[in-house]
Amino acid sequence: MSHHSIVIPTKDKLFNLGEFFRPTPGNILTAVILTVGLIITIIRFTMGIGSVTNLSNTQPWGLWIGFDLLCGVALAAGGYFTTVACYVMGMKQFHSAVRPAITTAFLGYGFVVVALLYDLGHPLRLPFMFFFPGTTSVLFEVGLCVATYVTVLLIEFSVAPLEWLSSKYPVLIKWRKLVVHATIVLTIFGVTLSTLHQSSLGALYLIAPEKLHPLWYSPFMPMFFFVSSMAAGSSMVIFEGMFAHKGLHHYMDETHLREADGVVFSFARAASFILFAYFMLKLIDMLVQANLPYVFSGYGAWWLVEMLGFVLLPALLYAKGARDRNLTLCRIASANTVLGIVMNRFNVSMIAFNYNLPSAERYFPSIWEFCISIFVVTMIVTAYRFIIYHMPVLYEHPDFKDEH
Amino acid sequence: MKRRTFLTIMGSAGVVSALGTAKVAQAGPHTFPYYADSYGVLHDTTRCIGCRKCEEACNKVNHLPKPKKPFSDLTVCDTHRRTGEYEWTVVNKYKVNGKDVFRKLQCFHCNDPACASACFAKCFTKHPNGAVHYEGSQCVGCRYCMVACPFYVPGFQYDEAFDPLVQKCTFCEPLLMEGKLPGCVQACPKDALTFGRRSDLLRLARARMADNPGKYVNYVYGETDAGGTAWMVLSPAAGQLAASLTPDDAPLAGDEMKQLGLNTHLGHSPMGELTYGALGAVPMIVAFWPVLFGGAYAISKRREAMYKAEKDEKVKEAREDVAAAVDAAVRKIEETQGPGAADTARRAMTEALKARETECKCHGEDK
Numbered sequence: 001m002s003h004h005s006i007v008i009p010t011k012d013k014l015f016n017l018g019e020f021f022r023p024t025p026g027n028i029l030t031a032v033i034l035t036v037g038l039i040i041t042i043i044r045f046t047m048g049i050g051s052v053t054n055l056s057n058t059q060p061w062g063l064w065i066g067f068d069l070l071c072g073v074a075l076a077a078g079g080y081f082t083t084v085a086c087y088v089m090g091m092k093q094f095h096s097a098v099r100p101a102i103t104t105a106f107l108g109y110g111f112v113v114v115a116l117l118y119d120l121g122h123p124l125r126l127p128f129m130f131f132f133p134g135t136t137s138v139l140f141e142v143g144l145c146v147a148t149y150v151t152v153l154l155i156e157f158s159v160a161p162l163e164w165l166s167s168k169y170p171v172l173i174k175w176r177k178l179v180v181h182a183t184i185v186l187t188i189f190g191v192t193l194s195t196l197h198q199s200s201l202g203a204l205y206l207i208a209p210e211k212l213h214p215l216w217y218s219p220f221m222p223m224f225f226f227v228s229s230m231a232a233g234s235s236m237v238i239f240e241g242m243f244a245h246k247g248l249h250h251y252m253d254e255t256h257l258r259e260a261d262g263v264v265f266s267f268a269r270a271a272s273f274i275l276f277a278y279f280m281l282k283l284i285d286m287l288v289q290a291n292l293p294y295v296f297s298g299y300g301a302w303w304l305v306e307m308l309g310f311v312l313l314p315a316l317l318y319a320k321g322a323r324d325r326n327l328t329l330c331r332i333a334s335a336n337t338v339l340g341i342v343m344n345r346f347n348v349s350m351i352a353f354n355y356n357l358p359s360a361e362r363y364f365p366s367i368w369e370f371c372i373s374i375f376v377v378t379m380i381v382t383a384y385r386f387i388i389y390h391m392p393v394l395y396e397h398p399d400f401k402d403e404h
Numbered sequence: 405m406k407r408r409t410f411l412t413i414m415g416s417a418g419v420v421s422a423l424g425t426a427k428v429a430q431a432g433p434h435t436f437p438y439y440a441d442s443y444g445v446l447h448d449t450t451r452c453i454g455c456r457k458c459e460e461a462c463n464k465v466n467h468l469p470k471p472k473k474p475f476s477d478l479t480v481c482d483t484h485r486r487t488g489e490y491e492w493t494v495v496n497k498y499k500v501n502g503k504d505v506f507r508k509l510q511c512f513h514c515n516d517p518a519c520a521s522a523c524f525a526k527c528f529t530k531h532p533n534g535a536v537h538y539e540g541s542q543c544v545g546c547r548y549c550m551v552a553c554p555f556y557v558p559g560f561q562y563d564e565a566f567d568p569l570v571q572k573c574t575f576c577e578p579l580l581m582e583g584k585l586p587g588c589v590q591a592c593p594k595d596a597l598t599f600g601r602r603s604d605l606l607r608l609a610r611a612r613m614a615d616n617p618g619k620y621v622n623y624v625y626g627e628t629d630a631g632g633t634a635w636m637v638l639s640p641a642a643g644q645l646a647a648s649l650t651p652d653d654a655p656l657a658g659d660e661m662k663q664l665g666l667n668t669h670l671g672h673s674p675m676g677e678l679t680y681g682a683l684g685a686v687p688m689i690v691a692f693w694p695v696l697f698g699g700a701y702a703i704s705k706r707r708e709a710m711y712k713a714e715k716d717e718k719v720k721e722a723r724e725d726v727a728a729a730v731d732a733a734v735r736k737i738e739e740t741q742g743p744g745a746a747d748t749a750r751r752a753m754t755e756a757l758k759a760r761e762t763e764c765k766c767h768g769e770d771k
Contacts, residue, residue, distance in 0.1 A: 045565070046565055048562060048563050048564055048565040048568060049562050049568065050562030051563075051565075055560075056562075057486060057487075057488050057489070057550060057556065057558070057559045057560060058486065058556055060547035060550035060551055060560060061547065061548075061551055084697065087701070088697050088700050088701045088704065089700060089704055090701075090704030090705065090708055119546075120545045120546055121543070121544070121545015121546075121547070121564075121568040122544050122545040122567075122568070123545075125525075125542070125543070125544045126544060128525045128542050129524045129525050129544065131525075132525045132526040132527075132542050133524075133526070134522075134523045134524040134525055134526045136520075136521045136679075136683070137521065137522050137523055137524040137548070137679075138522070138679050138682060138683065139546065139548045140524035141683060143524055184701060187697075188693070188698060188701070189694075191693060192689060192690060192693040192694060192697075195689055195693060196686060196689055196690070199682070199685075200682065203682035204551075205551075206678045206679045206682060207518055207521070207522055207551070207552045207676065207678055207679050208552060208554070208675075209671075209678060210554055210667055210669055210670060211551075211554075222682045222685075361486075
């Protein structure tokens with residue numbers, strides 16, 4: 001490996017914070033968003049949920065659940081998708097994609113929990129679910145799986161900070177070895193947990209058949225959520241990679257750069273198949289539930305937009321992009337899919353939810369709810385940047401080369 | 405959490421859910437004998453005059469904040485209000501086949517409540533007296549109960565900063581325990597609300613239908629809807645109103661429940677049952693996924709090993725071929741030019757081969 005300009009923190013200089021203090025537009029925007037977010041956070045926790053949201057008794061779950069939780073979890077699916085491809089299926093050429101995927105997944109899930117605290121009436125009572133386990137509740141399953149999976153991701157991710165800090169505290173190398181040895185167990189454990197909670201996010205809505213529009217309500221919602229999470233996982237790896245290459249190019253080593261395009265094309269091919277499968281599942285579900293008449297209504301038009309523009313179209317774009325080895329096309333398709341996932345989760349949780357109610361009782365998020373969601377995303381990006389600037393995620397640490 | 409601990413918990417969760425399903429199977433379909441001896445209330449909408457006395461009583465008995473408009477203002481019934489955190493019951497006016505009918509809304513106190521099934525901290529319990537009890541001290545405030553409730557009943561104190569709770573009609577449980585009637589039932593001046601054993605109320609409802617042919621829709625709302633509810637509703641039929649029907653209203657007849665704002669599409673089993681299938685799949689996935697992915701891992705490992713063995717074999721063969729060729733060439737040189745030249749040739753060829761091999765190895769590793 002020709003040694004490049006990557007700043008690798010050393011024993012004497014553990015921190016590399018300079019990047020945050022350069023007056024670039026990105027840094028300034030980040031500072032503004034974080035400040036505004038903190039102010040709204042104070043308001044939320046001193047004056048109640050009603051002071052910053054448009055939530056009501058008919059719409060108890062709004063943007064914070066619809067975006068921060070449902071989309072957050074789906075878009076963090078890159079973690080299990082990549083680790084399964086690399087370690088379980090033995091596609092070693094994805095190795096350089098594993099750490100970035102694990103990192104974003106860990107951050108994604110971590111901040112899902114943070115965002116959830118805003119939405120809970122009694123955030124400090126979150127552990128009560130373990131003391132009074134409501135085993136008949138889908139939410140209990142979601143909670144248990146997410147709590148466990150965050151722990152698994154923390155362990156999987158811990159290798160990077162350990163390598164970072166090991167030059168100063170060599171004792172950490174032991175723990176790192178242990179984690180590396182447990183990789184395959186953690187991966188299989190992770191995919192099991194992911195299957196469970198990705199699908200149970202869909203199962204949450206099974207209990208409200210009369211509230212969700214028939215085109216979106218289906219006994220197979222758990223399956224739809226799981227299958228689309230796979231598409232989301234592969235697309236997010238491509239989508240995030242696109243931004244990482246733009247802003248963090250100089251933190252990538254040769255291996256990463258050489259493998260990056262291959263990862264894109266392989267994941268694009270996989271996503272294409274998954275999206276086609278998802279399209280067929282939804283289509284057949286619509287037909288067997290005899291929902292065809294609904295397709296020719298207002299909601300039906302919206303359903304068609306989702307199905308054709310955000311499932312079938314990205315599937316075709318991915319197929320063409322992977323076949324022609326067209327990087328731009330694959331990236332466009334990944335953005336299209338990510339938008340589609342967000343749209344689908346919004347439809348289930350907000351747009352097609354309570355479709356029967358008069359418009360006066362419907363919900364539209366308040367500006368502050370949007371601000372908190374943006375705040376959470378900004379926190380994720382900032383944390384990601386901190387990790388990239390310090391830990392071997394996009395590059396291999398020279399002390400631990402070829403040790404996997 | 406340790407993996408083993410987690411698996412134990414997941415396993416027991418599976419067993420618990422399996423036991424739950426077994427119990428359901430034993431009980432057969434959830435129909436009216438379910439909690440037949442608990443208390444309930446029958447709301448006869450043909451008797452309700454929309455006086456809001458029940459609302460007032462509820463407000464007083466439960467010490468709820470006073471509303472902006474006084475309870476004597478009957479115009480508020482015109483807008484379709486919902487129950488909420490500070491209004492546990494409301495009376496709305498509906499047009500049924502062109503005629504005004506009033507209906508009281510409150511928690512239906514389901515036999516097998518969706519909220520109880522949905523709560524992940526076990527805040528809701530169906531008590532033997534019929535009430536669906538809410539325990540605020542263990543509420544996390546996630547509001548999944550509100551998503552789950554098919555009647556849009558629970559309200560949340562969004563304005564409360566530090567102790568926001570879900571609130572709904574309590575069936576005036578403290579009063580029941582003193583042997584008194586719920587506030588609203590006590591206050592009703594027209595006997596539109598009848599308190600009693602659920603099984604008795606169903607008999608009473610049938611008797612009223614039999615005694616007044618054509619007056620009621622032949623359906624006791626809540627008898628089996630959403631698995632059956634403790635509070636039930638009788639609605640007026642077109643027969644009684646036929647005289648007042650204009651031709652324009654005619655298509656509405658037969659649709660009375662819907663016009664009265666009652667959702668008759670909830671099915672006859674508890675809402676929670678809709679999620680049992682998904683929850684039942686959990687132990688299956690926990691059991692099967694490690695096998696499936698472990699198998700996939702073993703397959704990919706094996707394939708890798710086979711590929712490596714094959715490659716090593718090929719390399720070995722090639723090396724032997726080269727060695728044989730070198731040997732032949734060296735022998736030829738020895739024959740024609742003597743042993744000295746042969747030695748030099750052998751050394752040169754070996755060195756060249758070695759150099760080439762290391763070069764290949766470098767490339768190979770990089771790939």
